[in-house]
Amino acid sequence: MNEQIDKWISEHQKELISDVQALCAIPSVQGKAEEGKPFGDGPYRSLNLALEMAKKYGFATRNYENYVGTADLDPALPHTLDILGHTDVVPAGEGWTVTDPFKVIVKDGRLYGRGTSDDKGPLLAAMYAMRAVKECGVKLSKGVRLIIGANEETGSADIAHYYAQEPEAEMTFSPDAEFPLINIEKGQFRGTLYRDFPEDSNLPRLLSLDAGVAFNAVPQKAVIRLEGLDLQDASVQKAVAQTEKECGVDISISGEQELTVIGESAHASTPETGRNAGLAAVLLVTRLPLHDSEQIRALKQIPVLFPYGVTDGSGLGIRMEDEESHALTCTLDLYHVTPTHAEFVFDSRTPVMANKENCEDVAVKAIHDAGFEWSSETGMIPPHVVPGDSVFVRKLLESYERVTGKKGACLAIGGGTYVHDLKNGVAFGAVFDGVDTRMHGADEFFDIDNLMTAVRVFADAIINLCA
Numbered sequence: 001m002n003e004q005i006d007k008w009i010s011e012h013q014k015e016l017i018s019d020v021q022a023l024c025a026i027p028s029v030q031g032k033a034e035e036g037k038p039f040g041d042g043p044y045r046s047l048n049l050a051l052e053m054a055k056k057y058g059f060a061t062r063n064y065e066n067y068v069g070t071a072d073l074d075p076a077l078p079h080t081l082d083i084l085g086h087t088d089v090v091p092a093g094e095g096w097t098v099t100d101p102f103k104v105i106v107k108d109g110r111l112y113g114r115g116t117s118d119d120k121g122p123l124l125a126a127m128y129a130m131r132a133v134k135e136c137g138v139k140l141s142k143g144v145r146l147i148i149g150a151n152e153e154t155g156s157a158d159i160a161h162y163y164a165q166e167p168e169a170e171m172t173f174s175p176d177a178e179f180p181l182i183n184i185e186k187g188q189f190r191g192t193l194y195r196d197f198p199e200d201s202n203l204p205r206l207l208s209l210d211a212g213v214a215f216n217a218v219p220q221k222a223v224i225r226l227e228g229l230d231l232q233d234a235s236v237q238k239a240v241a242q243t244e245k246e247c248g249v250d251i252s253i254s255g256e257q258e259l260t261v262i263g264e265s266a267h268a269s270t271p272e273t274g275r276n277a278g279l280a281a282v283l284l285v286t287r288l289p290l291h292d293s294e295q296i297r298a299l300k301q302i303p304v305l306f307p308y309g310v311t312d313g314s315g316l317g318i319r320m321e322d323e324e325s326h327a328l329t330c331t332l333d334l335y336h337v338t339p340t341h342a343e344f345v346f347d348s349r350t351p352v353m354a355n356k357e358n359c360e361d362v363a364v365k366a367i368h369d370a371g372f373e374w375s376s377e378t379g380m381i382p383p384h385v386v387p388g389d390s391v392f393v394r395k396l397l398e399s400y401e402r403v404t405g406k407k408g409a410c411l412a413i414g415g416g417t418y419v420h421d422l423k424n425g426v427a428f429g430a431v432f433d434g435v436d437t438r439m440h441g442a443d444e445f446f447d448i449d450n451l452m453t454a455v456r457v458f459a460d461a462i463i464n465l466c467a
């Protein structure tokens, strides 16, 4: 890359670190909306500090009613490239060991603190890349704008507000994910299966089974309430032991007639990394010596549609994968069973090849065949795709390869990113492949070397796209 820029970036490492520290010192978690502070005081202060920095570095800034701010590298040039980052953060949470979450420290070559990698560090890396280009006097023919959001973590109402008044740029990248580059976000397909049945009061019986906190998270915990069953009975113990072993979950007696199943949560886009406590609980119930009721017969269909440990949709008949976006994922995440009603919600992330005929219609038929009714508020939500062979994507990967010396390639993910609703938006950085920076967790960090490399990649990309 440009030697002068490379040198400028090296010389500004200290300044960048101190800006990251200042910006991360603001606990910009969404709070109560106030007059002029749509997301509360923290996001307001953090957005305005980032804008002040941009102004100090000579960019033309604008504040969109404290929803979003912008910084233009040269407002005289035609608006072409947007870089989209955010200054709000998720709550600190528990378990920090290295530092106070809002007091960023440098330790072992890393910056530790909430926001260092999601997304204040990467946002400032992009701002410093713009500075490097500007201060080194590189001539551009197209305009670059940094869009500074304040509500990414809790609904992205920030950019909805911005794009209601401003057009989408010809190209947008967001350093709010990982390198090399995410050009595909899979489609989403979710729905509720439910069934009513007459109450059967013959004992022993199941009074309730509940699991799950959100449609998009594999349940970590399930609770089963029973009536008229001796939990010390050998047949119960056997069913418990078998389910624990087979599913890798912990099952305990949590009340006189109550069992609790503990598995491991995971995001619905990567269900294979979790252990589904709800499904394990259903399996357990079907193994207990309960009176054979219509309720129990309905429950026995669930592991047929959603076999434990199988997250590719094959139980619903919708297993599929394509080369660019990989395999469909599917997980059953919400469970509510009473003596007269059973209801479950599943979440599937679908590859580009999925459509109503090969996915929704097939799944709905399997659900009906198993005796359940079906409803879906959203139906199938299409995937987000920016072609991997577009000039925009190729040039970003070129810059990544030139600076890092590594091979660049497009990624497809099941989750959504900040650019989900932008026609020509991709996620580009700033976390390097293979590094878990504990975004959203305790001891979130960013390696200083990686932060500096990100600045270089962004500076190279700006020149590559806009010179």
Ligand SMILES: [Zn+2]
Pocket: 086, 118, 119, 152, 176
């Ligand atoms: Zn983020």
